[in-house]
Amino acid sequence: AxxxxxxxxxxxxxxxxxxxxxxxxxxxxxxxxxxxxxxxxxxxxxxxxxFPPDIRRVIYTTNAIENMNRQLRKIIKNRGQFPNDEAAVKLLWLALRNVLAKPSRSVHTWKAAMNQFAILFGERFTEARD
Known part of the structure:
Protein backbone atom coordinates (compact mmCIF):
# COMPACT_ATOMS: atom_id res chain seq x y z
CA ALA A 1 0.00 0.00 0.00
CA PHE A 51 -0.28 5.33 -20.67
CA PRO A 52 -3.68 6.31 -19.25
CA PRO A 53 -4.67 4.77 -15.89
CA ASP A 54 -7.00 2.20 -17.53
CA ILE A 55 -4.14 0.70 -19.53
CA ARG A 56 -1.73 0.84 -16.59
CA ARG A 57 -4.09 -1.28 -14.46
CA VAL A 58 -4.05 -4.01 -17.09
CA ILE A 59 -0.27 -3.78 -17.53
CA TYR A 60 0.57 -4.30 -13.87
CA THR A 61 -2.09 -6.95 -13.28
CA THR A 62 -0.10 -10.08 -14.01
CA ASN A 63 -1.91 -12.69 -11.90
CA ALA A 64 -3.43 -14.41 -14.94
CA ILE A 65 -0.05 -14.64 -16.67
CA GLU A 66 1.65 -15.94 -13.53
CA ASN A 67 -1.11 -18.53 -13.07
CA MET A 68 -0.72 -19.82 -16.62
CA ASN A 69 3.08 -19.98 -16.30
CA ARG A 70 2.72 -21.89 -13.03
CA GLN A 71 0.44 -24.47 -14.64
CA LEU A 72 2.78 -24.92 -17.62
CA ARG A 73 5.83 -25.33 -15.36
CA LYS A 74 3.93 -27.92 -13.31
CA ILE A 75 3.11 -29.98 -16.41
CA ILE A 76 6.69 -29.86 -17.72
CA LYS A 77 8.14 -30.67 -14.29
CA ASN A 78 5.95 -33.76 -13.92
CA ARG A 79 7.13 -35.15 -17.28
CA GLY A 80 10.84 -34.76 -16.60
CA GLN A 81 12.32 -35.20 -20.07
CA PHE A 82 11.08 -35.42 -23.63
CA PRO A 83 12.26 -37.57 -26.54
CA ASN A 84 12.36 -34.49 -28.81
CA ASP A 85 11.26 -30.86 -29.09
CA GLU A 86 8.07 -31.80 -30.91
CA ALA A 87 6.89 -33.85 -27.92
CA ALA A 88 7.43 -30.87 -25.61
CA VAL A 89 5.59 -28.52 -27.97
CA LYS A 90 2.64 -30.94 -28.22
CA LEU A 91 2.43 -31.24 -24.45
CA LEU A 92 2.52 -27.45 -24.02
CA TRP A 93 -0.14 -27.02 -26.73
CA LEU A 94 -2.45 -29.52 -24.99
CA ALA A 95 -1.81 -27.86 -21.64
CA LEU A 96 -2.60 -24.41 -23.03
CA ARG A 97 -5.78 -25.75 -24.61
CA ASN A 98 -6.88 -27.13 -21.23
CA VAL A 99 -5.89 -24.00 -19.32
CA LEU A 100 -7.71 -21.71 -21.75
CA ALA A 101 -10.81 -23.91 -21.77
CA LYS A 102 -11.35 -23.35 -18.03
CA PRO A 103 -13.56 -20.42 -17.10
CA SER A 104 -11.44 -17.65 -15.65
CA ARG A 105 -12.01 -14.31 -14.08
CA SER A 106 -10.89 -11.61 -16.47
CA VAL A 107 -9.46 -8.27 -15.52
CA HIS A 108 -12.51 -6.17 -14.72
CA THR A 109 -11.02 -3.07 -16.33
CA TRP A 110 -10.11 -4.77 -19.60
CA LYS A 111 -12.95 -3.16 -21.59
CA ALA A 112 -11.83 0.35 -20.58
CA ALA A 113 -8.22 -0.56 -21.44
CA MET A 114 -9.28 -1.88 -24.86
CA ASN A 115 -11.02 1.43 -25.56
CA GLN A 116 -7.83 3.32 -24.63
CA PHE A 117 -5.72 1.01 -26.84
CA ALA A 118 -8.09 1.69 -29.74
CA ILE A 119 -7.76 5.46 -29.23
CA LEU A 120 -3.97 5.44 -28.83
CA PHE A 121 -3.04 2.87 -31.46
CA GLY A 122 -5.87 3.23 -33.97
CA GLU A 123 -5.57 0.75 -36.81
CA ARG A 124 -2.79 -1.20 -35.06
CA PHE A 125 -5.31 -2.29 -32.43
CA THR A 126 -7.92 -4.82 -33.42
CA GLU A 127 -10.42 -6.13 -30.90
CA ALA A 128 -10.24 -9.88 -30.38
CA ARG A 129 -13.20 -11.73 -31.86
CA ASP A 130 -14.72 -14.82 -30.24
Whole structure:
Protein backbone atom coordinates (compact mmCIF):
# COMPACT_ATOMS: atom_id res chain seq x y z
CA ALA A 1 0.00 0.00 0.00
CA UNK A 2 2.89 2.34 0.68
CA UNK A 3 4.20 1.86 -2.88
CA UNK A 4 0.84 2.47 -4.56
CA UNK A 5 1.27 6.27 -4.74
CA UNK A 6 4.39 5.68 -6.85
CA UNK A 7 2.94 3.40 -9.52
CA UNK A 8 -0.51 5.00 -9.41
CA UNK A 9 0.84 8.52 -9.92
CA UNK A 10 -0.65 10.55 -12.76
CA UNK A 11 2.74 11.43 -14.25
CA UNK A 12 6.48 11.03 -13.81
CA UNK A 13 6.86 14.11 -11.61
CA UNK A 14 4.24 12.92 -9.12
CA UNK A 15 5.80 9.45 -9.13
CA UNK A 16 9.23 10.92 -8.38
CA UNK A 17 7.75 12.92 -5.50
CA UNK A 18 5.98 9.80 -4.19
CA UNK A 19 9.23 7.81 -4.36
CA UNK A 20 11.05 10.56 -2.46
CA UNK A 21 8.29 10.57 0.17
CA UNK A 22 8.45 6.78 0.43
CA UNK A 23 12.24 6.89 0.83
CA UNK A 24 11.96 9.47 3.64
CA UNK A 25 9.06 7.66 5.33
CA UNK A 26 9.11 4.74 7.76
CA UNK A 27 9.09 2.02 5.08
CA UNK A 28 11.89 3.63 3.10
CA UNK A 29 14.14 3.91 6.13
CA UNK A 30 13.31 0.37 7.25
CA UNK A 31 13.79 -1.14 3.76
CA UNK A 32 16.32 1.00 1.85
CA UNK A 33 16.87 -1.81 -0.67
CA UNK A 34 13.33 -1.28 -1.98
CA UNK A 35 14.11 2.37 -2.66
CA UNK A 36 17.41 1.42 -4.30
CA UNK A 37 15.64 -1.13 -6.53
CA UNK A 38 13.09 1.46 -7.66
CA UNK A 39 15.85 3.99 -8.36
CA UNK A 40 17.92 1.46 -10.36
CA UNK A 41 14.90 0.53 -12.48
CA UNK A 42 13.50 4.06 -12.77
CA UNK A 43 14.39 4.42 -16.46
CA UNK A 44 12.23 1.32 -17.12
CA UNK A 45 9.38 2.63 -14.96
CA UNK A 46 9.12 6.08 -16.58
CA UNK A 47 7.64 4.89 -19.93
CA UNK A 48 4.80 3.36 -17.92
CA UNK A 49 3.47 6.88 -17.19
CA UNK A 50 2.69 7.70 -20.83
CA PHE A 51 -0.28 5.33 -20.67
CA PRO A 52 -3.68 6.31 -19.25
CA PRO A 53 -4.67 4.77 -15.89
CA ASP A 54 -7.00 2.20 -17.53
CA ILE A 55 -4.14 0.70 -19.53
CA ARG A 56 -1.73 0.84 -16.59
CA ARG A 57 -4.09 -1.28 -14.46
CA VAL A 58 -4.05 -4.01 -17.09
CA ILE A 59 -0.27 -3.78 -17.53
CA TYR A 60 0.57 -4.30 -13.87
CA THR A 61 -2.09 -6.95 -13.28
CA THR A 62 -0.10 -10.08 -14.01
CA ASN A 63 -1.91 -12.69 -11.90
CA ALA A 64 -3.43 -14.41 -14.94
CA ILE A 65 -0.05 -14.64 -16.67
CA GLU A 66 1.65 -15.94 -13.53
CA ASN A 67 -1.11 -18.53 -13.07
CA MET A 68 -0.72 -19.82 -16.62
CA ASN A 69 3.08 -19.98 -16.30
CA ARG A 70 2.72 -21.89 -13.03
CA GLN A 71 0.44 -24.47 -14.64
CA LEU A 72 2.78 -24.92 -17.62
CA ARG A 73 5.83 -25.33 -15.36
CA LYS A 74 3.93 -27.92 -13.31
CA ILE A 75 3.11 -29.98 -16.41
CA ILE A 76 6.69 -29.86 -17.72
CA LYS A 77 8.14 -30.67 -14.29
CA ASN A 78 5.95 -33.76 -13.92
CA ARG A 79 7.13 -35.15 -17.28
CA GLY A 80 10.84 -34.76 -16.60
CA GLN A 81 12.32 -35.20 -20.07
CA PHE A 82 11.08 -35.42 -23.63
CA PRO A 83 12.26 -37.57 -26.54
CA ASN A 84 12.36 -34.49 -28.81
CA ASP A 85 11.26 -30.86 -29.09
CA GLU A 86 8.07 -31.80 -30.91
CA ALA A 87 6.89 -33.85 -27.92
CA ALA A 88 7.43 -30.87 -25.61
CA VAL A 89 5.59 -28.52 -27.97
CA LYS A 90 2.64 -30.94 -28.22
CA LEU A 91 2.43 -31.24 -24.45
CA LEU A 92 2.52 -27.45 -24.02
CA TRP A 93 -0.14 -27.02 -26.73
CA LEU A 94 -2.45 -29.52 -24.99
CA ALA A 95 -1.81 -27.86 -21.64
CA LEU A 96 -2.60 -24.41 -23.03
CA ARG A 97 -5.78 -25.75 -24.61
CA ASN A 98 -6.88 -27.13 -21.23
CA VAL A 99 -5.89 -24.00 -19.32
CA LEU A 100 -7.71 -21.71 -21.75
CA ALA A 101 -10.81 -23.91 -21.77
CA LYS A 102 -11.35 -23.35 -18.03
CA PRO A 103 -13.56 -20.42 -17.10
CA SER A 104 -11.44 -17.65 -15.65
CA ARG A 105 -12.01 -14.31 -14.08
CA SER A 106 -10.89 -11.61 -16.47
CA VAL A 107 -9.46 -8.27 -15.52
CA HIS A 108 -12.51 -6.17 -14.72
CA THR A 109 -11.02 -3.07 -16.33
CA TRP A 110 -10.11 -4.77 -19.60
CA LYS A 111 -12.95 -3.16 -21.59
CA ALA A 112 -11.83 0.35 -20.58
CA ALA A 113 -8.22 -0.56 -21.44
CA MET A 114 -9.28 -1.88 -24.86
CA ASN A 115 -11.02 1.43 -25.56
CA GLN A 116 -7.83 3.32 -24.63
CA PHE A 117 -5.72 1.01 -26.84
CA ALA A 118 -8.09 1.69 -29.74
CA ILE A 119 -7.76 5.46 -29.23
CA LEU A 120 -3.97 5.44 -28.83
CA PHE A 121 -3.04 2.87 -31.46
CA GLY A 122 -5.87 3.23 -33.97
CA GLU A 123 -5.57 0.75 -36.81
CA ARG A 124 -2.79 -1.20 -35.06
CA PHE A 125 -5.31 -2.29 -32.43
CA THR A 126 -7.92 -4.82 -33.42
CA GLU A 127 -10.42 -6.13 -30.90
CA ALA A 128 -10.24 -9.88 -30.38
CA ARG A 129 -13.20 -11.73 -31.86
CA ASP A 130 -14.72 -14.82 -30.24
Missing amino acids: ALKPIYAAANEQQATEALTAFAAGPWGTKYPTIVAAWERAWEHVVPFFI
